[in-house]
Amino acid sequence: MKDELAQAILKEEMQNWKIVESVSEIKNIQIISEIKYDDYQQYTHGMRYIESIALWLRQFDTPEEKQMAYEFVKNQLIYISEEEMRQLVMYVFPLKMKRHLLDKTRMFCNQNKVDNIDERKKLYYFFRRSSLFLGLSDGAHMDFFRRQNPELSNEQVFVHYDFSLEKAKEMRSEFIKDAQVQSVKSKYSNLKEAGISTFFLIDDFTGSGKSFIRKDEDGWHGKINKFIDLLERNEFDYKSADIHVIIYISTEKSLDYMKEQLKIYSLEKGISDITVEAVQIVKPVEFEQQQELLKLLEKNYCKHKTRGYKSYEDKHFEKGEGIHPYLGFADCALPLILSHNTPNNSLPVLWYSWEDKVDALFPRVTRHKEM
Numbered sequence: 001m002k003d004e005l006a007q008a009i010l011k012e013e014m015q016n017w018k019i020v021e022s023v024s025e026i027k028n029i030q031i032i033s034e035i036k037y038d039d040y041q042q043y044t045h046g047m048r049y050i051e052s053i054a055l056w057l058r059q060f061d062t063p064e065e066k067q068m069a070y071e072f073v074k075n076q077l078i079y080i081s082e083e084e085m086r087q088l089v090m091y092v093f094p095l096k097m098k099r100h101l102l103d104k105t106r107m108f109c110n111q112n113k114v115d116n117i118d119e120r121k122k123l124y125y126f127f128r129r130s131s132l133f134l135g136l137s138d139g140a141h142m143d144f145f146r147r148q149n150p151e152l153s154n155e156q157v158f159v160h161y162d163f164s165l166e167k168a169k170e171m172r173s174e175f176i177k178d179a180q181v182q183s184v185k186s187k188y189s190n191l192k193e194a195g196i197s198t199f200f201l202i203d204d205f206t207g208s209g210k211s212f213i214r215k216d217e218d219g220w221h222g223k224i225n226k227f228i229d230l231l232e233r234n235e236f237d238y239k240s241a242d243i244h245v246i247i248y249i250s251t252e253k254s255l256d257y258m259k260e261q262l263k264i265y266s267l268e269k270g271i272s273d274i275t276v277e278a279v280q281i282v283k284p285v286e287f288e289q290q291q292e293l294l295k296l297l298e299k300n301y302c303k304h305k306t307r308g309y310k311s312y313e314d315k316h317f318e319k320g321e322g323i324h325p326y327l328g329f330a331d332c333a334l335p336l337i338l339s340h341n342t343p344n345n346s347l348p349v350l351w352y353s354w355e356d357k358v359d360a361l362f363p364r365v366t367r368h369k370e371m
Contacts, residue, residue, distance in 0.1 A: 055359035139204030168234035207345025208330035250278035301326035
Protein backbone atom coordinates (compact mmCIF):
# COMPACT_ATOMS: atom_id res chain seq x y z
CA MET A 1 0.00 0.00 0.00
CA LYS A 2 1.28 3.44 -0.86
CA ASP A 3 2.20 5.70 2.04
CA GLU A 4 -0.14 8.39 0.71
CA LEU A 5 -3.07 5.95 0.64
CA ALA A 6 -2.34 4.88 4.22
CA GLN A 7 -2.35 8.52 5.30
CA ALA A 8 -5.66 9.07 3.53
CA ILE A 9 -7.21 6.08 5.32
CA LEU A 10 -5.86 7.35 8.65
CA LYS A 11 -7.42 10.75 8.10
CA GLU A 12 -10.70 9.12 7.12
CA GLU A 13 -10.75 6.92 10.21
CA MET A 14 -9.61 9.62 12.63
CA GLN A 15 -12.17 12.22 11.69
CA ASN A 16 -11.91 13.91 15.08
CA TRP A 17 -8.31 14.96 14.33
CA LYS A 18 -7.91 18.63 13.44
CA ILE A 19 -5.61 19.48 10.52
CA VAL A 20 -2.62 20.41 12.71
CA GLU A 21 -3.15 17.38 14.94
CA SER A 22 -3.46 15.09 11.92
CA VAL A 23 -0.15 16.32 10.45
CA SER A 24 1.58 15.90 13.82
CA GLU A 25 0.21 12.40 14.53
CA ILE A 26 0.98 11.08 11.05
CA LYS A 27 4.51 12.42 11.35
CA ASN A 28 4.91 10.63 14.71
CA ILE A 29 3.62 7.40 13.18
CA GLN A 30 6.09 7.67 10.31
CA ILE A 31 9.00 8.27 12.69
CA ILE A 32 8.24 5.33 15.02
CA SER A 33 7.61 3.16 11.95
CA GLU A 34 11.04 3.89 10.51
CA ILE A 35 12.83 3.61 13.85
CA LYS A 36 11.23 0.36 15.07
CA TYR A 37 7.91 -1.04 13.95
CA ASP A 38 8.61 -1.55 10.23
CA ASP A 39 11.18 -4.18 11.21
CA TYR A 40 8.44 -6.47 12.52
CA GLN A 41 9.23 -9.76 10.79
CA GLN A 42 5.63 -10.80 10.13
CA TYR A 43 4.87 -7.76 7.99
CA THR A 44 4.66 -8.43 4.28
CA HIS A 45 5.93 -6.37 1.38
CA GLY A 46 3.87 -3.21 1.01
CA MET A 47 2.21 -3.65 4.40
CA ARG A 48 4.16 -1.95 7.16
CA TYR A 49 3.13 -0.17 10.35
CA ILE A 50 1.48 2.95 8.92
CA GLU A 51 -0.63 0.84 6.56
CA SER A 52 -1.42 -1.64 9.34
CA ILE A 53 -2.59 0.91 11.89
CA ALA A 54 -4.72 2.70 9.29
CA LEU A 55 -6.56 -0.51 8.46
CA TRP A 56 -6.55 -1.81 12.07
CA LEU A 57 -8.52 1.20 13.31
CA ARG A 58 -11.41 0.31 10.99
CA GLN A 59 -12.63 -2.43 13.34
CA PHE A 60 -13.69 0.11 15.99
CA ASP A 61 -17.15 1.60 15.67
CA THR A 62 -17.04 5.20 16.84
CA PRO A 63 -14.54 8.08 16.64
CA GLU A 64 -14.16 7.86 20.43
CA GLU A 65 -13.32 4.15 20.26
CA LYS A 66 -10.83 4.71 17.47
CA GLN A 67 -9.16 7.48 19.46
CA MET A 68 -8.97 5.32 22.58
CA ALA A 69 -7.44 2.42 20.62
CA TYR A 70 -4.95 4.74 18.93
CA GLU A 71 -3.92 6.36 22.24
CA PHE A 72 -3.41 2.94 23.78
CA VAL A 73 -1.06 1.86 21.01
CA LYS A 74 0.71 5.20 20.93
CA ASN A 75 1.36 5.43 24.66
CA GLN A 76 1.45 1.89 26.06
CA LEU A 77 2.76 -0.46 23.38
CA ILE A 78 6.04 -2.19 24.28
CA TYR A 79 8.03 -3.18 21.20
CA ILE A 80 11.25 -5.17 21.65
CA SER A 81 13.33 -4.74 18.51
CA GLU A 82 15.91 -7.22 17.27
CA GLU A 83 18.69 -4.88 18.41
CA GLU A 84 17.18 -4.58 21.89
CA MET A 85 16.90 -8.35 22.12
CA ARG A 86 20.56 -8.65 21.15
CA GLN A 87 21.42 -6.27 23.98
CA LEU A 88 19.69 -8.61 26.43
CA VAL A 89 21.55 -11.58 24.99
CA MET A 90 24.82 -9.68 25.16
CA TYR A 91 24.55 -8.96 28.88
CA VAL A 92 22.79 -12.07 30.17
CA PHE A 93 26.02 -13.91 31.05
CA PRO A 94 27.72 -11.15 33.09
CA LEU A 95 24.45 -10.04 34.71
CA LYS A 96 22.96 -13.41 35.62
CA MET A 97 25.00 -16.50 34.92
CA LYS A 98 28.38 -15.31 36.11
CA ARG A 99 26.90 -14.47 39.50
CA HIS A 100 25.78 -18.08 39.99
CA LEU A 101 29.22 -19.36 39.03
CA LEU A 102 30.98 -16.87 41.32
CA ASP A 103 28.70 -17.87 44.20
CA LYS A 104 29.49 -21.53 43.60
CA THR A 105 33.21 -20.77 43.49
CA ARG A 106 33.04 -18.63 46.62
CA MET A 107 31.18 -21.31 48.55
CA PHE A 108 33.71 -23.97 47.59
CA CYS A 109 36.65 -21.72 48.46
CA ASN A 110 35.19 -20.89 51.86
CA GLN A 111 34.51 -24.54 52.63
CA ASN A 112 38.05 -25.54 51.61
CA LYS A 113 39.78 -22.44 53.01
CA VAL A 114 41.16 -21.34 49.65
CA ASP A 115 42.45 -17.76 49.96
CA ASN A 116 44.94 -17.50 47.12
CA ILE A 117 43.54 -15.31 44.30
CA ASP A 118 45.15 -17.31 41.49
CA GLU A 119 43.80 -20.53 42.93
CA ARG A 120 40.34 -19.02 43.20
CA LYS A 121 40.53 -18.03 39.53
CA LYS A 122 41.39 -21.61 38.61
CA LEU A 123 38.43 -22.88 40.57
CA TYR A 124 36.14 -20.36 38.90
CA TYR A 125 37.38 -21.65 35.54
CA PHE A 126 36.61 -25.19 36.68
CA PHE A 127 33.02 -24.40 37.68
CA ARG A 128 32.47 -22.38 34.51
CA ARG A 129 33.84 -25.21 32.39
CA SER A 130 31.60 -27.73 34.18
CA SER A 131 28.53 -25.79 33.01
CA LEU A 132 26.30 -26.18 29.95
CA PHE A 133 24.33 -23.36 28.31
CA LEU A 134 21.28 -24.58 26.43
CA GLY A 135 18.58 -22.82 24.44
CA LEU A 136 14.97 -23.72 25.14
CA SER A 137 13.77 -22.27 21.82
CA ASP A 138 15.03 -20.51 18.70
CA GLY A 139 14.39 -17.23 20.49
CA ALA A 140 17.29 -17.90 22.86
CA HIS A 141 19.69 -16.66 20.14
CA MET A 142 22.34 -19.18 21.20
CA ASP A 143 24.52 -18.51 18.15
CA PHE A 144 24.80 -14.85 19.13
CA PHE A 145 25.19 -15.80 22.81
CA ARG A 146 28.16 -18.00 21.92
CA ARG A 147 29.88 -15.24 19.94
CA GLN A 148 29.42 -12.75 22.78
CA ASN A 149 31.05 -15.08 25.31
CA PRO A 150 34.27 -16.41 23.74
CA GLU A 151 35.52 -17.58 27.15
CA LEU A 152 32.99 -20.42 26.90
CA SER A 153 33.96 -23.55 24.99
CA ASN A 154 31.92 -24.56 21.93
CA GLU A 155 31.23 -27.85 23.73
CA GLN A 156 29.35 -25.93 26.41
CA VAL A 157 26.87 -23.94 24.31
CA PHE A 158 23.98 -25.58 22.46
CA VAL A 159 21.22 -24.17 20.32
CA HIS A 160 18.74 -26.67 21.77
CA TYR A 161 18.48 -28.57 25.04
CA ASP A 162 17.44 -31.89 23.51
CA PHE A 163 20.87 -33.44 22.91
CA SER A 164 21.57 -37.16 22.40
CA LEU A 165 23.35 -39.68 24.64
CA GLU A 166 26.23 -39.73 22.13
CA LYS A 167 26.57 -35.97 22.40
CA ALA A 168 26.46 -36.19 26.19
CA LYS A 169 29.34 -38.68 26.15
CA GLU A 170 31.28 -36.40 23.82
CA MET A 171 30.73 -33.42 26.18
CA ARG A 172 32.00 -35.43 29.14
CA SER A 173 35.03 -36.56 27.18
CA GLU A 174 35.96 -33.00 26.19
CA PHE A 175 35.47 -31.84 29.77
CA ILE A 176 37.75 -34.52 31.20
CA LYS A 177 40.46 -33.86 28.59
CA ASP A 178 40.66 -30.17 29.54
CA ALA A 179 44.11 -29.67 31.11
CA GLN A 180 42.95 -26.99 33.56
CA VAL A 181 40.07 -29.19 34.66
CA GLN A 182 42.46 -32.08 35.31
CA SER A 183 44.79 -29.80 37.26
CA VAL A 184 42.02 -28.64 39.59
CA LYS A 185 40.55 -32.11 40.10
CA SER A 186 43.96 -33.49 41.07
CA LYS A 187 44.25 -30.96 43.92
CA TYR A 188 40.86 -31.42 45.54
CA SER A 189 39.59 -34.82 46.59
CA ASN A 190 35.98 -33.57 46.76
CA LEU A 191 36.18 -32.66 43.04
CA LYS A 192 37.81 -35.91 41.94
CA GLU A 193 34.55 -37.39 40.63
CA ALA A 194 33.01 -34.07 39.63
CA GLY A 195 31.64 -33.72 36.12
CA ILE A 196 29.30 -31.41 34.26
CA SER A 197 26.98 -30.28 37.04
CA THR A 198 25.56 -26.84 36.22
CA PHE A 199 22.95 -26.20 33.53
CA PHE A 200 21.70 -22.84 32.32
CA LEU A 201 18.43 -23.10 30.39
CA ILE A 202 17.88 -19.98 28.30
CA ASP A 203 14.78 -18.63 26.57
CA ASP A 204 13.59 -15.31 25.18
CA PHE A 205 10.16 -14.83 26.75
CA THR A 206 7.60 -16.12 29.20
CA GLY A 207 4.27 -14.52 29.98
CA SER A 208 2.58 -17.20 32.08
CA GLY A 209 5.28 -19.85 32.69
CA LYS A 210 2.95 -22.69 31.72
CA SER A 211 5.03 -23.79 28.73
CA PHE A 212 7.96 -24.28 31.13
CA ILE A 213 6.30 -26.20 33.96
CA ARG A 214 2.75 -27.29 34.69
CA LYS A 215 0.92 -30.24 36.17
CA ASP A 216 -2.38 -31.89 35.27
CA GLU A 217 -4.01 -35.25 35.89
CA ASP A 218 -1.42 -36.89 33.61
CA GLY A 219 1.53 -35.54 35.57
CA TRP A 220 4.16 -32.88 34.93
CA HIS A 221 4.66 -31.22 31.55
CA GLY A 222 6.72 -28.43 30.01
CA LYS A 223 10.25 -27.69 28.90
CA ILE A 224 11.83 -28.10 32.34
CA ASN A 225 10.29 -31.50 32.94
CA LYS A 226 11.48 -32.62 29.50
CA PHE A 227 14.98 -31.45 30.35
CA ILE A 228 15.07 -33.36 33.65
CA ASP A 229 13.98 -36.50 31.77
CA LEU A 230 16.75 -35.84 29.26
CA LEU A 231 19.41 -35.58 32.00
CA GLU A 232 18.25 -38.86 33.46
CA ARG A 233 18.31 -40.62 30.08
CA ASN A 234 21.77 -39.26 29.32
CA GLU A 235 23.19 -40.47 32.64
CA PHE A 236 23.80 -37.12 34.32
CA ASP A 237 23.56 -36.77 38.09
CA TYR A 238 20.35 -34.79 37.68
CA LYS A 239 19.29 -35.00 41.34
CA SER A 240 22.20 -32.90 42.56
CA ALA A 241 22.66 -30.75 39.45
CA ASP A 242 22.49 -26.96 39.65
CA ILE A 243 19.80 -25.89 37.19
CA HIS A 244 19.12 -22.23 36.45
CA VAL A 245 16.38 -21.03 34.09
CA ILE A 246 17.25 -17.62 32.61
CA ILE A 247 14.66 -15.69 30.59
CA TYR A 248 15.47 -12.55 28.64
CA ILE A 249 11.98 -11.05 29.03
CA SER A 250 9.33 -12.11 31.54
CA THR A 251 6.35 -10.98 33.57
CA GLU A 252 6.35 -11.02 37.37
CA LYS A 253 3.30 -13.26 37.14
CA SER A 254 5.27 -15.87 35.22
CA LEU A 255 8.28 -15.78 37.54
CA ASP A 256 6.08 -16.14 40.63
CA TYR A 257 4.16 -19.02 39.06
CA MET A 258 7.31 -20.86 37.98
CA LYS A 259 9.03 -20.45 41.35
CA GLU A 260 5.99 -21.83 43.15
CA GLN A 261 5.57 -24.77 40.78
CA LEU A 262 9.29 -25.59 40.74
CA LYS A 263 9.37 -25.87 44.54
CA ILE A 264 6.63 -28.50 44.35
CA TYR A 265 8.28 -30.17 41.36
CA SER A 266 11.72 -30.34 43.02
CA LEU A 267 10.29 -31.90 46.17
CA GLU A 268 8.36 -34.52 44.19
CA LYS A 269 11.35 -35.38 42.00
CA GLY A 270 13.88 -35.32 44.83
CA ILE A 271 16.14 -32.86 43.04
CA SER A 272 17.92 -29.66 43.98
CA ASP A 273 15.96 -26.43 43.79
CA ILE A 274 15.75 -24.97 40.28
CA THR A 275 16.18 -21.22 40.11
CA VAL A 276 14.40 -18.98 37.61
CA GLU A 277 15.01 -15.31 36.85
CA ALA A 278 14.69 -12.76 34.07
CA VAL A 279 16.84 -9.98 32.66
CA GLN A 280 13.90 -7.69 31.79
CA ILE A 281 10.47 -7.55 33.42
CA VAL A 282 7.44 -6.39 31.41
CA LYS A 283 4.17 -5.38 33.02
CA PRO A 284 0.57 -5.91 31.92
CA VAL A 285 -1.81 -3.08 31.11
CA GLU A 286 -3.16 -1.59 34.34
CA PHE A 287 -6.89 -1.68 33.74
CA GLU A 288 -7.77 -0.40 37.22
CA GLN A 289 -7.28 3.13 35.86
CA GLN A 290 -8.49 2.26 32.35
CA GLN A 291 -11.92 0.72 32.72
CA GLU A 292 -13.16 2.24 29.45
CA LEU A 293 -10.32 0.57 27.55
CA LEU A 294 -11.16 -2.75 29.20
CA LYS A 295 -14.82 -2.36 28.16
CA LEU A 296 -13.72 -1.60 24.61
CA LEU A 297 -11.62 -4.77 24.40
CA GLU A 298 -14.50 -6.87 25.71
CA LYS A 299 -16.99 -5.24 23.34
CA ASN A 300 -14.67 -5.71 20.34
CA TYR A 301 -14.13 -9.37 21.22
CA CYS A 302 -17.85 -10.09 21.68
CA LYS A 303 -18.70 -8.33 18.44
CA HIS A 304 -16.48 -10.60 16.35
CA LYS A 305 -17.37 -13.69 18.35
CA THR A 306 -21.10 -13.23 17.77
CA ARG A 307 -20.49 -12.83 14.05
CA GLY A 308 -19.41 -16.46 14.02
CA TYR A 309 -15.76 -15.92 13.13
CA LYS A 310 -13.30 -18.57 14.27
CA SER A 311 -11.73 -17.57 17.57
CA TYR A 312 -8.17 -18.02 18.84
CA GLU A 313 -9.57 -20.01 21.80
CA ASP A 314 -8.31 -23.42 20.71
CA LYS A 315 -7.12 -26.25 22.98
CA HIS A 316 -3.64 -24.72 23.23
CA PHE A 317 -4.98 -21.32 24.25
CA GLU A 318 -7.24 -22.92 26.85
CA LYS A 319 -4.23 -24.38 28.68
CA GLY A 320 -3.67 -20.88 30.01
CA GLU A 321 -6.87 -21.24 32.07
CA GLY A 322 -7.70 -17.58 31.58
CA ILE A 323 -11.10 -16.13 32.44
CA HIS A 324 -11.17 -13.30 29.89
CA PRO A 325 -9.97 -14.43 26.44
CA TYR A 326 -9.71 -10.85 25.18
CA LEU A 327 -6.83 -10.35 27.64
CA GLY A 328 -4.67 -12.99 25.95
CA PHE A 329 -3.27 -16.34 27.06
CA ALA A 330 -3.67 -16.80 30.84
CA ASP A 331 -5.18 -13.29 31.07
CA CYS A 332 -1.68 -11.82 30.85
CA ALA A 333 -2.94 -8.58 29.23
CA LEU A 334 0.43 -7.61 27.81
CA PRO A 335 0.91 -4.71 25.37
CA LEU A 336 4.04 -6.50 24.14
CA ILE A 337 5.35 -7.05 20.62
CA LEU A 338 8.57 -8.97 19.94
CA SER A 339 10.22 -8.13 16.65
CA HIS A 340 10.09 -11.71 15.34
CA ASN A 341 6.49 -12.45 16.44
CA THR A 342 3.81 -11.40 18.89
CA PRO A 343 3.26 -13.70 21.90
CA ASN A 344 -0.28 -14.93 22.50
CA ASN A 345 0.02 -13.51 26.04
CA SER A 346 -0.36 -10.10 24.41
CA LEU A 347 -3.79 -8.56 23.95
CA PRO A 348 -5.38 -10.40 21.00
CA VAL A 349 -6.76 -7.12 19.61
CA LEU A 350 -3.16 -6.42 18.56
CA TRP A 351 -2.49 -9.67 16.70
CA TYR A 352 -5.63 -11.61 15.78
CA SER A 353 -7.40 -11.23 12.42
CA TRP A 354 -10.67 -13.20 12.95
CA GLU A 355 -10.46 -15.31 9.77
CA ASP A 356 -8.84 -12.32 8.02
CA LYS A 357 -12.00 -10.28 8.47
CA VAL A 358 -10.03 -7.82 10.62
CA ASP A 359 -6.63 -6.30 9.86
CA ALA A 360 -4.22 -7.21 12.66
CA LEU A 361 -1.85 -4.49 13.79
CA PHE A 362 0.99 -6.97 14.33
CA PRO A 363 -0.01 -10.28 12.70
CA ARG A 364 1.04 -13.31 14.72
CA VAL A 365 2.31 -16.62 13.37
CA THR A 366 0.86 -19.41 15.48
CA ARG A 367 3.19 -22.28 16.37
CA HIS A 368 0.42 -24.73 17.28
CA LYS A 369 -2.25 -25.56 14.72
CA GLU A 370 -5.64 -27.08 15.46
CA MET A 371 -6.29 -30.22 13.42
